[in-house]
Amino acid sequence: MSEQATVQVSAEHLAYQKRVSMYRKKVLATQVAILLAIIVVWELAATLRWIDPFITSQPSRVLRTLVSLHNEGILYKHISITVMETVVGFTLGTIIGTFAAVLLWWSEFLSKVLEPYLVILNSLPKIALGPIIIVWVGQGVMAIIAMALFISIVVTILGVYSGFSQVDTDKIKLLKTFGATKWQVFKKVIFPSSIPTIVSALKINVGLSWVGVIVGEFLVSRAGLGYLIVYGGQVFRLDLVMTSVIILSAAAAVMYQAVVVVEKYSLKWR
Amino acid sequence: MRAEPLVEVQNINMTFHSPEGEVSALKNLSLDIYPGEFISIVGPSGCGKSTLLNILAGLFAPTAGQILVHKKKLLGPTSKVGYMPQSDQLFEWRTIWKNILLGLEVQNKVTEETKSYAQKLLNSYGLSEFKNLYPSQLSGGMRQRVALIRTLAINPEILLLDEAFSALDYQTRLVVADEVKQIIVKEKKTAMLVTHDISEAISMADRIVVLTKRPGSVKKIYTISLTCSDKTPMKCREAPEFSDYFYSIWKELDVHV
Numbered sequence: 001m002s003e004q005a006t007v008q009v010s011a012e013h014l015a016y017q018k019r020v021s022m023y024r025k026k027v028l029a030t031q032v033a034i035l036l037a038i039i040v041v042w043e044l045a046a047t048l049r050w051i052d053p054f055i056t057s058q059p060s061r062v063l064r065t066l067v068s069l070h071n072e073g074i075l076y077k078h079i080s081i082t083v084m085e086t087v088v089g090f091t092l093g094t095i096i097g098t099f100a101a102v103l104l105w106w107s108e109f110l111s112k113v114l115e116p117y118l119v120i121l122n123s124l125p126k127i128a129l130g131p132i133i134i135v136w137v138g139q140g141v142m143a144i145i146a147m148a149l150f151i152s153i154v155v156t157i158l159g160v161y162s163g164f165s166q167v168d169t170d171k172i173k174l175l176k177t178f179g180a181t182k183w184q185v186f187k188k189v190i191f192p193s194s195i196p197t198i199v200s201a202l203k204i205n206v207g208l209s210w211v212g213v214i215v216g217e218f219l220v221s222r223a224g225l226g227y228l229i230v231y232g233g234q235v236f237r238l239d240l241v242m243t244s245v246i247i248l249s250a251a252a253a254v255m256y257q258a259v260v261v262v263e264k265y266s267l268k269w270r
Numbered sequence: 271m272r273a274e275p276l277v278e279v280q281n282i283n284m285t286f287h288s289p290e291g292e293v294s295a296l297k298n299l300s301l302d303i304y305p306g307e308f309i310s311i312v313g314p315s316g317c318g319k320s321t322l323l324n325i326l327a328g329l330f331a332p333t334a335g336q337i338l339v340h341k342k343k344l345l346g347p348t349s350k351v352g353y354m355p356q357s358d359q360l361f362e363w364r365t366i367w368k369n370i371l372l373g374l375e376v377q378n379k380v381t382e383e384t385k386s387y388a389q390k391l392l393n394s395y396g397l398s399e400f401k402n403l404y405p406s407q408l409s410g411g412m413r414q415r416v417a418l419i420r421t422l423a424i425n426p427e428i429l430l431l432d433e434a435f436s437a438l439d440y441q442t443r444l445v446v447a448d449e450v451k452q453i454i455v456k457e458k459k460t461a462m463l464v465t466h467d468i469s470e471a472i473s474m475a476d477r478i479v480v481l482t483k484r485p486g487s488v489k490k491i492y493t494i495s496l497t498c499s500d501k502t503p504m505k506c507r508e509a510p511e512f513s514d515y516f517y518s519i520w521k522e523l524d525v526h527v
Contacts, residue, residue: 170355177327177353178376178424179346188376192363 057242065243078244082213082224083251085141089148090209090255094202096149097156104157105164105190106182122158126151126212130219139220147219148212152205159204163197164190199263206259210252225251274341275302276460277326277428282335283485284321295321296332297485303428303460308451310463310471313481313489314523319464322486323430326462327353339428349377352426357437358417360405366416367392367401373424388423395419395453410438414446418453429454431463435470447474447503468523472496472515473503480522490522 039059045051046058053061069075104111129150137143171189180188217226225244232240284296295318303309311319325332328347337344339351352373360369370388374380392398395415405413414435421429434450435443451474454461465471471478478492496509506512 168359170357171359171361173329174353174355174359175372175376176329177347177351178373179328179348180376184376188372189361192361195363 054236055238057238061239062243062246065239066247069243078224078228079247079251081141082217082226082248083255085144085213085216085224086148086209086255089145089212090152090205092145093149093152093156093205093209097153097201098160098198100153100157101160101164102186104161105186111161118154118158122154126154127215130215134220141221143220144213144216144224147216148209151212151215152208155204155208156201159201160194160198163194163201166197167193195266199259199266202259202262203256206256207252210248210255214248273305276305276340277301277303278338278341279303279322279326280336280338282322282325282332282337284318284325285333294485296325297487299335299481299487301479301488303462305427305460306458307476308454308461308463308474310465310475310478311481312465312468312471312478312519312523313486314483315466317481317483318486319481320432322481323353323432323462323464326428327351327430349373349379349424350427352421352424352429354417354421354429354431354434356433358405358410358413360413360416360420362405365402365404366397366408369405369416370420370423372420377424379424384423384425387425388419391419391422394456395449409442411442411446411449414438415449415453418450422453422457422459426459428460428462431461433465434463436466443470444504451503468516468519469507469512470503472512472519473506478515478519480519483524492519 042056043059046053046056046061066075069078104114126147130147133146133150134143137146167190171193172185175185175189213224214226214229217224218230221227225248228244229241229248232238232244279299279301282296282299283294286293286295299318299322311322313319324330326337326344328344328351331345339348344351360366361372364372370392371380371385374384374388389398392401397412397415397419400408400412405416408416417434431450435446438446447470463471463474472494475494478494480489480492481487482489492515494515496506496511496515498505498509
């Protein structure tokens, strides 16, 4: 079936391919240039005292802070605690949220009854629940995970449930003409055709879980990147704050990419 | 005059309820369908054609009356009746082969025997080399053929085609109608096609049932006999009687806009 090997490539097409690849390189080069420019200007401005490095920090200090955190051996402890809390909160939010969406789909009565409650929960800023969570769960890792879970779960339920309800009714009808049971309808069409919606809910969830964890750490913790940020702010060590924020962005980007990989794999039929 | 009917529709009524009120979709509709015939249902928009098809597919029970298949009352979806939807409705995340096994999976009938029958259908209709591809890699006409084989794989006695070609562009539609008709004839299946397209009905069917406007019941039945060489729908469109049938069915439908 593969006939592309013998296809003749015209000069115009080669020129076109070259244009496309040049364009891509241009975008990448500009992206890198912006990053370098920020670092250089920041560093210069701080060295030449255009800005006060005590409150703005500067790249060389960030690097030094990073090295000293590494040497003290506490860098990885903080990173791993925050990442662990986020992964657990995210996974629980996804699993419990999807499961709740299945229940709502299964029982139309239940979904009608719960609709106003979900709408209110969705519009409520979950951060307001922080103190309640701390009182109930206690000061610690569990409270932080609970915060991440609360922030992500409602969005998961609503997103996945709307995915389930948008499944083509003609596909469901087709299955019913084969005599499918409700469980078979779910397994064969509702769930597989909602995977794109579920994955896009996951993408939003990754971000929300980070929000939940950092807020949780602001409120209660004695460790983690959120703790470093709050602590650094309180003692006016802006180097520490900036360093933690930069590590946080890197960690969040890595986790987002992981979800993108999952998405690519699960949608290979596209 | 003929063999025993395969399907007997006896005096069915169908009423739908909604908060706005109730709608009578079918009223005292009776119809016999004989083994091996190709029957086509035409009627004004909203006359209950699709409702009739859904009832025959066992999706819901009529409000009154009954349907017999081989003298036995139809109580729900059965493997004797195969339904082919408006657009192909292939599942994009399943390969062609897995799509074809869908009905068998639902009915827990995936065995060596049924699989080899499905494979035989794939071979006969030129799809075996596409077995492991996904639907998005196939053309519209091929997808329709896959959809037909998916229905045939459960080995039904009667096929219900619900405006089965309306999602295709006109040229593809003519070709696919030809193919589907040939496959149905070759597999010796009975078929019922619901359509808006009078020409399509005349070119494919042995009998055409014209329904009244809502609530639908049988207004008139035409037995189609066309003088054409090889009986394919495409050739049948050239038969001298074609336009006469077209004209009288058109008048029967009494379309006002």
